[in-house]
Structure formats: C-alpha cells, structure tokens
Amino acid sequence: MSETLRRVAEVIESRKLANGGNPEKSYVSKLFAKGDDAILKKIGEEATETVMAAKDARVSGDKSKVLYECADLWFHSMVLLAQFDLTPQDVLNELARREGLSGLDEKASRKE
Numbered sequence: 001m002s003e004t005l006r007r008v009a010e011v012i013e014s015r016k017l018a019n020g021g022n023p024e025k026s027y028v029s030k031l032f033a034k035g036d037d038a039i040l041k042k043i044g045e046e047a048t049e050t051v052m053a054a055k056d057a058r059v060s061g062d063k064s065k066v067l068y069e070c071a072d073l074w075f076h077s078m079v080l081l082a083q084f085d086l087t088p089q090d091v092l093n094e095l096a097r098r099e100g101l102s103g104l105d106e107k108a109s110r111k112e
C-alpha cells in the first residue's frame with residue numbers, strides 16, 4: 001500500500017473516540033462522533049462534487065478540480081472504511097482479486 005494511504009489511514013484510526021479522538025479538535029473525530037449518516041452524507045456530497053468538477057473540466061479544460069474532488073472523495077471513503085473497521089489495504093486486496101477478470105465476463109457470468 002502507498003505510504004501516504006497507510007499514514008492517513010493510521011491517523012483516521014487514531015481519531016476514533018475509543019482511541020482518544022476529540023471532536024472539538026479533529027474533523028475526523030467530529031465525523032465519527034456524528035456517526036454513519038454524517039459520513040454517508042459527506043460521501044454523497046463529494047461524489048456529486050466530483051461529477052460536477054468533471055463536467056466543468058470538459059468545458060473549461062481545467063482538470064485541477066477533478067483531482068481536488070477525487071481526493072476529497074477518497075479521503076471520506078477512507079473514513080467510511082475505518083467506521084467499518086476496514087482499511088485501504090482491504091480495498092487493494094479486492095482490486096487485486098479482480099485483476100485480470102474482465103468486467104464484461106464477470107457481468108455475463110452473473111446472468112447464468
């Protein structure tokens with residue numbers, strides 16, 4: 001796993017209230033304190049902002065907002081993973097498991 005992902009995931013984990021996180025001093029602890037619905041709301045917002053940034057970038061040619069919004073989306077997805085005691089490595093393992101399996105073949109196999 002990338003060192004950056006590992007470090008950020010570690011910080012997120014340390015922000016859980018059970019690990020001493022303080023919602024008054026930490027944005028992540030604040031999200032954990034609010035619970036599932038607040039985290040899911042942020043994911044919905046960031047996903048929508050990513051879509052809008054991509055549409056805008058096609059008009060303006062400025063890709064920087066796509067990058068910025070994807071980073072927000074990845075970050076909030078990491079908070080959601082931590083909420084379920086999952087890690088970025090678990091996602092990487094799932095992607096590795098799928099490696100080489102065509103999405104079209106996988107979809108066709110579901111219809112059998």
Ligand SMILES: N=c1c2ncn([C@@H]3O[C@H](COP(=O)(O)OP(=O)(O)OP(=O)(O)O)[C@@H](O)[C@H]3O)c2ncn1[C@@H]1O[C@H](COP(=O)(O)O)[C@@H](O)[C@H]1O
Pocket residue numbers: 008011012015025026027028029045071072075
């Ligand atoms: N990578 C991030 C990160 N990316 C985005 N954000 C925050 O996510 C929020 C995104 O919300 P929006 O863009 O919708 O802005 P907003 O309207 O101000 O947000 P809301 O009031 O709706 O929550 C902002 O408050 C950003 O600062 C992040 N907050 C924290 N991190 C990482 O998490 C670590 C721990 O953060 P704290 O827990 O705050 O110390 C940090 O050191 C960083 O590594």
